[in-house]
Every structure is written in C-alpha cells, then in structure tokens.
Amino acid sequence: MGNHTSKTSKALLHDILSQFSEEEKAVLLKEFEEFASDNDLQNERKHEKHGTGVTALSIKKQLPTVLGDYLKDGFMQYFQIQSTSTENYLSAEKIEKLTLQPSPSLLITQLGFVSSIRNLSKTIPSDQSRAAFIVGRLFQGSLKTFIQEVVRVSLTYWFEGAYISQTGQTKYRGKKGERDIFLNSDNTGIVDYLILFPNLKHGELEEESLFNLIKEADIGGHFNEGSFMDWYMKNTHFQHLFNISIIRIFLRRDLPQNLTDIIRTLKSANLIAPEIFSTYKALPNFSQLLAPSDYYILNSHLPPDCRVTTHKLLFSSTRDGDSWSTFINCILYQGSTLIVIKDKDGHIFGGFAYEDWELKPNWYGNEKNFLFSIKPKLRVFTSTGYNDHYQYLNYGTKTLPNGLGMGGQFDFCGLWINSDIINGNSMATPLSSTYSSSQLSKKQEFKVDEIEVWLVKLTEKDPDEIAKRPKCSALDRNPAELELLEMATNKKMYSKEVREPNLFIDEKE
Template identity: 35%
Template sequence: MGNQQSHSKDKTSQLWSAWTPTERTELQARFDSLNQPPHFSTDLYHCILPNLKDISQYLEFAKQVLKSKDTRIIYTVFQYAVEKKQASLETFVSWVVKTAIPIWFENGSGYSWSDTDSSTLLEEYILNYAHEQDKQKKDDMAWLYEDSKSKDDNKNIVQDEWKEKVSQSPSKLTETEFIDWIKNTPAFIGLFQVAIQFMVMGKPEDLHKSRLDHTSSPQIQKHNKETKRLFDNKFSSLINPFDYYMLTLYLPHNALSWTDYERTQRGADQDVQHDLLFSSRRDGMSWQNFANRMVGQGATLTIIKAKDGSLFGAYADEAWEYANTDWYGNSSNFLFRIKDKYGAWLATNANNHYQYLCWGKKSLPNGFAMGGQFEYAGLWIDSDFIHGHSRAGPLCTTYSIWLVRPLQKDPDADETGGKGGVLSHAEDMEFMEMAGKKMYSKDLGPEPTNSDQEEEEQG
C-alpha cells in the first residue's frame, strides 16, 4: 500500500514538472474549482470530465492534449461521446467548433462574442478537409488511368460514403479511421486544444505562441464611435469569427503575431494588428478613396459581398504600388470563397500574374486584378467601380480591406494616390490587410454574365 502511494506521488510530481510555475498555479486553481466554463458545450464538458477525476488524471490529460498533442486522447473523448451521447463525428465536431471559436476569438482579438449560429460552414470545412485534400490528390492523377466520366462517378460515390460515415449516429468510425482523419485535420486538433486549455488552465500564458499555433486570434483594431455604430459593434460587417478563423489558417506567422525582434525592427509597441483600411460603408464610393487607402500599406485581404449574398475575396502578400503598371506579387497570394462552402485557391506558379493595380492610363487596363490574365482575371474590379467580374461569384456590391501586416515604410517614399471614378455599383466592401498563404482561383464559380450585374441597392 505504501509503495503504491509513493509511486502515485512520484508520478504526480513528474507530471507537475512539465509545467511552468505560472501554469502550475492555474492548473491547481482550475482543478480546485472545476466547473463548466463559459462558451462550453454541456455535452462536450461531460464527455471530458471522466478524464479529470483526480489531480493525477487531470495533469495527465492536460499534458497529453496540450504538451504531447496525442491524438489518441481525443479519440478517448470521442468514444465516450459515441457510447454515452450516441454522437456522430458531425455532432462531435459541432460541439468543439461552437465551444472553441468564441474562446479563440476572445483570447486574441479583444472582442467579446458568443453567437454560434453561423458555425455550419466551418464545421463542414473541418469535417471534409482531409477528405477533400485526399480526393484532390487522386483527381490530379486520375487522368492517367481512367476516363473523366468514371472519375466523376467514383468521386461522387466516395463523397457520399464519407458524408454517410460522419453523420451516422452513433458513429461507427473505427479508431484507425478517426486517427487517420484527425491527423490530417490540424484545425480540429487546434480547436480541441483551445477548449481544453480554457477548461483546465484558462487563457494562454504565451499569447505570441498561441497566435502562431492558431489557438488565439490575431489582435484586431478596436472600433471608434463611427465604426461601432456602422458595424453594430461587430468587428466586420461582412465576415464572422468562424469565417475569420478559416482565413487565418492560411496566413504566414508574421501576419498572426510578431516576435520581440520583429517589434523592435518595426518600432512597434504592440503585436501585429489587423486594421480596417477601407470600407465602402464607412469611406464612400470613390475609386480614389479605395486606392489611396490601399496603396503602400502592406499585405491586404479584400473581402467582397455580392448582391446575391456571395462572399469572396483575395489576399495580396505584397503591398499595392502606385506607379507599377505591370503584374507583380508572389505565390503567397490567394483567392477564397465564404458562401455555401468555404473554398481557397492556391497560386499555381503558372505565371507571375499575382496582382495588378492601374488607373489613369489610356493604353492599359485600368482597375484592380488578382490572378489569371486580363479579360479572365480571378478577380477584377474596373476603375469606374461599376464593372467587374470574379470567378468567385457575381459582381460585387460590398467591399472591405483589412491590413494584417503593415509595410515597413520609408518616411521619404512617395505615397500619393491616384484619381478615379465613382463606385456607383458597389454597396459595401472591406479590405482587410492580412498576410495570407498561397491560393489561386481556378474554379471558384462561373464567369458572371451581364444579367448578373444588378443595379445598386438604395439605402
């Protein structure tokens, strides 16, 4: 009996040694007052509790999830959910997403948020990510050994089989199937860690590391009185935190958080912040405002809402230039869609047509372009702000641009803007300056026809 107690104490001491003094204090405090945290799914909470019966189990569970990142412990929780709650994988993912995203967002952004009604697209994205990646690899090689019709038929069969598996209640997934899925779905592992971190330790001690690990949101610009009123105190009028989380998965590290060295180099007294550069709702409808606010700032994310409700956009890794009338940029640029189904398209490196901005030139196309080529760009906005097209959806009506990684500026550089027409067809647009991962639009959607170009809504 004495030897067992001694062994138990030694094991507990060893488990404590894995944590910093601050982390130990938080772990003990949370264990002593263990209860269901804010934002937490009740079902998920009760499926985790059996792993936290005593301090030794508590520390072991925390270590496996947060330190070792052992996917088998997640399967243990999932299996309990299947046995006791008759859960499907679809249901389990929903619990985790609805629990973790509000925590992720509040940890880093500085905004409070608890609305989980818009989680479906992210849940589907996470459920199908590994499956879609595997399917794409097979599609890339399928032309070598089968005709296109049989390829499409097989694709549909496999897709239907997977949908049936993830929705089956209770789940019939084997441990091997679950582990294979989760190992190829890093976003889900990260969100599970967000939930467990909050439950057993509270907010992360190292916010910089947490942002780089996608377990805390990047810092977001605070509203002033005007934007608070215009956006109803939401951080964006176009996207919600579920959409924002998906986009941040593709951002490079220096658009998520800066090291102390990077802050020193930039002369910054805070972490990188995602700032709203332009909103047609706030800044009006002129091309000149659009260009002046965007040129020379840094990496940008453009978000567009069409009149049919489509949401799409593009990320530009390099700063937009005033005098450069050629295509430029790099392969980190990408196009994305956030409507009905999340989609992101990486650059193919087929050419160097990453981004283009030109106005006031008689001999050149005047407008904003991302990817492709003239007359068939992945995204094109004419300098009159009336005409345009996108492979992602119909003509745009709402715009925004966010700055996620400011340029290190030369104080003597010329940052003058350009002249332009009236944005009479656009209703609202945000440009989010963000640094992103490489994507490229090949098939976001059909090229819109003239009938897609509706008149601007009033009001």
C-alpha cells in the same frame, strides 16, 4: 502494498507534471485543489471505496458555462476512465464498458485529471487523436455535432479581447456573459470545411465526397474510432481548435492583461485573435461580410507576422461609398490586406495580398498571397508556384487593363475588379493557374454588391520613397497613335513601359 502503489502514483504524477511548464503545472494543481474543496463532497469522499478524489459533479460545477453539458460529460467520463488505470492505452472494451455504464460516484483522482490534460494537449497527434476520440465518443453525439461544439467553444475563447472600439478601448476580455455572444453563431461553413479538410485536394471541391462524409458522420449518432483518428491526424485546423479549447479551459483560463510578450506569442500561434479595429458597433458584427469562424480560417492562413498586429477595417463600401478613387487611395501603399467581396448573387469571396498594392504595368506580389471563398463554401486557395501572377493594379491608362486582379492572366483572372468598382469577373475555367482556384463568384461576370478591405500588417515602406505623381508612357501621351496601331495589328497593346504611380488618384483626371 498500498504504500508501494501510492509511491508509484506519486512518481507517475511527478513525471507527467514535468511535461508542463511551471505556470501550467501551478494552474493544474490549483484547479484540482479547487475542485476538491467543494464542501458538498466532504462526507461523500470519506466513504468512497475507490480512494481519494473528486466527483465529476464537483468539477462540472466549476467549469465555465461556455462549455456545454454534453462536452462537460465527455470530459468528466474521460477523467474517470483515466483515474481507474495508470495505463496510457485503454482497451476499446474497457472504454465501451465504462461508456455504457457510467458511474456518477466514480471519483476522479489528481493523477487521472493531470494525465487526461497531458493526453489531450501534450502528446503527438496520433495519441492525441485517441484521447479526442474518447471525449467525442463519450459525448454521445455525431461527429458533426462534436465538431460544432468544439468550434463554438474554441472560437468563443479565440475571439476574446479582439475587438477595439472607435474610442480605442479593447472589449470582450472574458467577463461574465460576454462569451455568450458566440453561442448561437452560425458555424455551418467552418464545420463542413473541417469535415472535408483532410480529403480536399488542391483546388478541388469534391461535392460528392463532402456530402457522403457529412451523411456518414450523422448516421447512428456515433463515429468510428479508426476513421476518426485518421481524420484527426490529417486535420491540422481541428487539432488547433481542439487545443484552443483544452488550453483555455484547463491551462490558461484568463488572458494576461499587461504581458505583451505572452499576448504576442499567443497571437502568433493563432491561439487568440488579432485585435480588430472596426467602425461597426460590436462583435460579432465587426464585419458585414465575415463571421468569426470565417475570420479564424483566413487568419490561420496569414503569415505569422500578420497575426500579431492590429487588424483595421481600411475600406468599406457601406461606409465609404463605391468610388473607385476612394477605394484605390485607401489601399495604396498601406501594407498587407484582405479584400472581401460580396456579389449581387450573395457569393462572398476575395484575396489576401502580402505586398503593398501599387499601381504598376505588370504582375507582382509573392507566394504568401491566396484567394478564398466564404459563401456558399468556405475554401482557401494557396499559391501553386505555376507562375508569379499574384496581384495586379493599374488605373488611368489606355495601354493596359485598368482594374485590380489576382491570379491567372489578363482577361482570365482568378479574381478581377474593373476600375468602375461595379463590375468584376472570376474567369477561372476550369481553375486559376496561379492559385488553382475555381470560379469564386456565382457567374463569371458579376456585379459588386459590397467590398471590405482589411489592413492586417502596416507597410514597411518609407513614405519618402513613394512617388507622388505619375509619369505616363509614350503611348499614353499619344492615344490616337495607339488606337491606329491596335486597329492595324488587330491586337490590344499591353505596354511594358513603367509608369510611376499616382498615390492620390483624382477621379476627375
């Protein structure tokens, strides 16, 4: 009978391992062998009546310190539950019994360990949601606290190797102590965003819904299984973050140093951050305006080809000053960019432009663009397809508005910066037609406090194809006639005639 059970377990183990890649399979078996090699357990394992296995203490001692004790306990008890049965589905009564009466001496078997990692990383979202619920339920905390822990751990791993100093040296490759840099980061924005995410409708903030969800998540210190599973299956961002934790802790603990293809694949899947070239000293202060959690959400919305590149701080008003000509010359024909703005009231917001910024008398861009808010609320507003007013940039003409705009229409943009780089507005009343974004700044008309521009993908344009000097329209050459025409018609003239852009703007012109 015992021999038959042993053969069945081996066949089941073989079947489960077949769902992993050869590399992952080798890692899992090696890890369990290391867990079992703990000398302190040799005597204990000999008299353990439940059979051959490893105690939770042995595994906990060898897991990385970035994983807090509460999450470690949740994983250990889940491994124990899986080790007591070969069933894929455990009854709620059995889970509750094992949760209320945890046994430190209950051994974790190789089959239980491997099946747990399979359930947490290789199953469909509906099955994975239940495994995640069990870990979270055993975590003995609230939903909000569970999310906070998962975010902290996953972002710590996500940002490994991201920072490139001014000397070109990549830092934070996961050496001892370097992961602790994010342990005390403020992740309030992303936690609230994740709690509300499945309930967010396009462009709607739903303040009352957010308040109620957070309040319910904190009541009683626990959360409901059905509600959690429904929330998890709809929440692609949390699924992704939870997967990062599982993959980096149990399947790929170290980044490959010289395997470019593997690194590129991990970045394209957003499993690790892009390399970030910043003039600021070190993470997490790679940016004056963005936290790592903010950057993760923005990067998640970038097209895949923008995640595998080096992200460079192209312009910073703190570093480069508040000259409009400097700003324009920094962003023209560079490639795909993230523009981040902080207004004098402390709101932080901006937009992503996939196409190069060009001086044009009309709207351009494509549906990959989006607007976003960082503070006081983390939100992303993608294209609605209602119109094609994705981005606009013009300067040095009386026939057209001068400034940078994204979404909506002239005088009613989702985001607008005047050509003095001091004043701007967000006239999304009630919502921007292009991105269905609400008002981004605290006041419709705002004063710029700080701007950063991040280059996330180099331009594909041939430098020889970029015109160097402008050609003015007829109306630009005759401003007096234009003013008379505007007075006579009582209308502002928006010329349709095309001016070739001046790549190198001179503020004195």
